[in-house]
Amino acid sequence: MSETLSVVIERDMAFPPDKIWRALTQPHLIEEWLMKNDFQPVVGHNFNLTADWGSVGCQVLVVEPNRTLSYTWGAYGLESVVTWTLTPTSTGTHLRMEQSGFRPDQQQAYNGAKYGWQKFFANLDQLLARMN
Amino acid sequence: MPDSHDVLFRTLADPTRRSLFERLCREGEQTVGALTTQSGVSQPAVSKHLGVLKQAGLVRDRHEGRQTHYSAQLGALAPLIDWTSHMVGFWQSRFDHLEDLLKRMDQ
Numbered sequence: 001m002s003e004t005l006s007v008v009i010e011r012d013m014a015f016p017p018d019k020i021w022r023a024l025t026q027p028h029l030i031e032e033w034l035m036k037n038d039f040q041p042v043v044g045h046n047f048n049l050t051a052d053w054g055s056v057g058c059q060v061l062v063v064e065p066n067r068t069l070s071y072t073w074g075a076y077g078l079e080s081v082v083t084w085t086l087t088p089t090s091t092g093t094h095l096r097m098e099q100s101g102f103r104p105d106q107q108q109a110y111n112g113a114k115y116g117w118q119k120f121f122a123n124l125d126q127l128l129a130r131m132n
Numbered sequence: 133m134p135d136s137h138d139v140l141f142r143t144l145a146d147p148t149r150r151s152l153f154e155r156l157c158r159e160g161e162q163t164v165g166a167l168t169t170q171s172g173v174s175q176p177a178v179s180k181h182l183g184v185l186k187q188a189g190l191v192r193d194r195h196e197g198r199q200t201h202y203s204a205q206l207g208a209l210a211p212l213i214d215w216t217s218h219m220v221g222f223w224q225s226r227f228d229h230l231e232d233l234l235k236r237m238d239q
Contacts (some may be wrong), residue, residue: 007219007220007223009220009223009224009227011227011231013231013234015234019234019237020230020234022237023230023233023234023237028235029237031232032229033229033230033233034229034230035230036228087151095227097223097227099219099223
């Protein structure tokens with residue numbers, strides 16, 4: 001068993017890395033596919049992703065233009081790291097997102113779970129249902 | 133249910149307990165003696181770890197004569213599995229939105 005739980009989503013996109021990079025790093029574009037935000041592509045920058053069900057607290061960890069973007073993702077006691085990796089291909093870009101966290105030996109991974117993950121996901125589900 | 137998550141994480145944080153649990157998952161029901169042989173720690177230590185795993189609902193014991201058999205209870209991991217499966221759904225839909233946006237964006 002790995003000490004870190006993670007979610008990996010990968011997709012081949014028919015668009016060049018620099019275009020995807022813009023969608024991942026420009027606040028007005030991030031808002032269109034993810035959430036409202038005050039993102040800045042600056043390491044150490046703290047920002048929030050907000051929706052009507054609550055917000056996700058984030059801090060930028062890695063910015064390598066057109067290649068790698070990483071930020072922390074904290075909400076309802078869920079402490080994790082989201083890392084985007086862009087790899088150019090002959091037809092566009094291979095886009096990989098990994099969200100990892102919850103190393104069982106990390107105290108902060110389960111402290112402060114004020115509202116519980118169940119509520120977090122119930123809210124997410126409601127949001128997704130409304131978006132369809 | 134943050135409390136049940138706390139218990140699971142705290143229980144599996146210990147490498148010896150984790151390896152005992154993994155063995156039970158891989159190899160099925162085992163006696164304390166069999167688990168001790170391969171664990172590298174004493175039988176009382178193994179019994180103590182099994183007790184913690186049992187309290188967390190991760191293993192179940194069954195007495196047969198003088199032997200106690202332990203088996204893994206995979207259902208106890210459901211809260212953790214739920215987290216990842218929920219996030220898979222979340223991110224897949226975000227990828228869809230991202231792809232839609234990319235189609236609309238100017239080069």
